[in-house]
Amino acid sequence: MEGAAYDFGIYLAQQRRRSVHTVRAYRAAAERFTSFLHEHWGAEIDQRALSRVQAVDLRAYLASRVNGSATRSSGLSNASAARELSAVRAFLDWANGVGSTPAFKGPRVKKGVPRPVAPSEAVALATEVAEESDEAWVAARDWAVLLLLYGAGLRIGEALALTGAALPLGDTLVVTGKRAKTRVVPLLAEVRAAIEDYAGRVPWPLDRDQPLFRGVRGGGLSAGVVRVKVQRARGRLGLSDRTTPHALRHSFATHLLGRGADLRALQELLGHASLSSTQVYTQVDAAHLMDVYRNAHPRA
Template sequence: MSLISPAARDALETWLDHQRALKGAAANTIIAYAGDLGEFLAFITTHKGSPQGLGALSHITVSDMRAWMAYTRSSDVGPRSLARKLSAVKSFYRWLASREGFEPTAVLSTRAPKYTRKLPRPLAVDAAHDLVETIGMQSATTWVGLRDIAVLTLLWGCGLRISEALGLRGGDAPLPQVMRITGKGNKERIVPVVGAAQQAVEAYIAACPHILQDDQPLFRAVRGGALAPRAIQKAMETARMQLGLPATATPHAMRHSFATHLLNAGGDLRSIQELLGHASLSTTQAYTAVDTARLMDVYNSAHPKA
C-alpha cells in the first residue's frame, strides 16, 4: 500500500474499522476488502501518475473506472471476482462520499460484469450416507474415524459450516437439542441438533484419547491440537475417490445437501435461510434451482389444469 496517499490509507483503515465494528464483517471479509481496495487505490495512483488524496478520489470518472476494470480483467481475474471487487469499491465510496460530501455517481453507476451464478452442488441422500460411512472406515485409528464421522454429521445434519463445526469447544458437549451458533460476521442463529449428530459426537468423545477441556477445541488433531479444516477436506478427498464421487463432494457440499434435502422434504425457504445463517434470502433461493422438478410438482398440485 506504499503507493497510496496517507489520507487515502487512513480513510481505508477507518472504513475497515467501521465494517469490522458496526457491520460485524468477518475477519476473512475484512482481509478481502483490504486487498481489493488496496489494489484499486494503488491502480488509481498509477493511472493518475501520483498518490491520490481524498479530494482527487472524489473526482474519479467513468473513464477511470473503465480503465481499472480493464486492467483487472487483464490480470486473469474472472467476472465473479471482478464483481466482488467492484462491490467492495462501491461500498467504500458510499461511505467516503457521505463523509466527505461529494457525489460518487461515476463509481456507483459502474456496472458489474455478467456472470453465471454457481449453483450449489449437493449430494444425493445415498451418496451423503455413503460418504459418512466411508470416511469413518478409512482411518487406521478408530477415534479419528469417529471424529470425522462426527464432523461430517454436523455439516449434513445441522447445516454447519466447517469453521463452525471446528469452532465448537469442549464445553459445548454433550450437544443439546438446540445450539446457538455464531457464524459469518458474528451473526448468531439457533440450530436444532439432530439425534444422529448428538450420538456421533458422543461416540467421538468416548473414544478420543485427549482431554477435552471446556475452553479448548472439541475436535482434535492426532497430536492433540485443534483440528484443521484441511484434515477433513483430505479425508473427504480420499472417501469420494473410493466412492467414485465428483470433486464437488467437499465438506461444504454436505452443508448444501442439508439445505437441499430439507427443501425436498417440504421445508420452506425462510426457515432454511435462518438455519443456514444466510443474510439474504436470495442466497438461499439458489437451492430452488437444484430441484426444479419438485417445485414444479408443488406448483402443479396447487394450480391444477382445468
C-alpha cells in the same frame, strides 16, 4: 461360514481398530455376500469356497445389489455399491490373504453428477472417511464431523470452531457463523450420538475453551485435513469431484427444501443474511418457487 462374518467383525474391531459403525456395515456386507454365494453356487460356503471367488462372481453379486430383486424393487446407488465391493474385498483379504481378491473394477458414478449428493451417498462418504483411520477415536471424530455437516447444515469452519462448551449436548446446538452471528440449529439423535461417541473416545480433555474436534496431536482439527480425507474417499467411491465437505451442507439444504421446508426457516438454519442467498444456494427450481409463492403470498 455362519461364524465367518462374526469373526471378521472381531478382527476389524480388535486388530484393525475400526469404528463400531464400520464393523457393523462390513460384517453385514460379509453376511450378504456369503448368503449370495450359497444361492449363486448352490453349495455350502466354507474357507475353500471363498478362495474360488472370481471376478464374475463379484460382478454377479454387485448386479444383484444394484438392480434389486423381486422383493426389493430399488437397488443400491453406484456409490453404495462401490462401498459394498470395498467391504467384500476386505472380507476376502481377511479370509484368503491380502491381495487374494480378484481384480475387478467396481461401479463408478458418471462424471458431472450434479450436487447435492444423495442421502445414501452422504452416509457412504462419511463412513468411508471414518473407515480410513486405524485409530478408533479418529474414526469416531471424522464420522461425527461429516454427520454434523450433513445433519445440521454447518459450514466446515463452523463445525471446527465448536469448543468443549457445546458439551453436554442437548436437542439444539448454538453455532457461530459468518460475521460472528450466532444461530441455533437442531441436532438429530444420530448426530448427537456420533458426537457423544467421539467425545467419549478422544484422548484429550474437552475443556470449555478448547476445540471440540481435535487433530491427532491434540490441537484443533484442520479443515484441510477433512477436505483431503473427503477427496480420497470420494475417489474410492467414484463420486464427483464436486463432492466436498461444503456439498454436504448444500445437500442438507436441498433435501430439506425438496421435502417441503419453508424457505424462511431454511434461511435461519443456514445462517444466510438474505433469502436470495438461500434460493441461489439450494438451486431451487422455478416450479417449486412458484408453489411456495402461491401458498405464501397474500395476493397469490
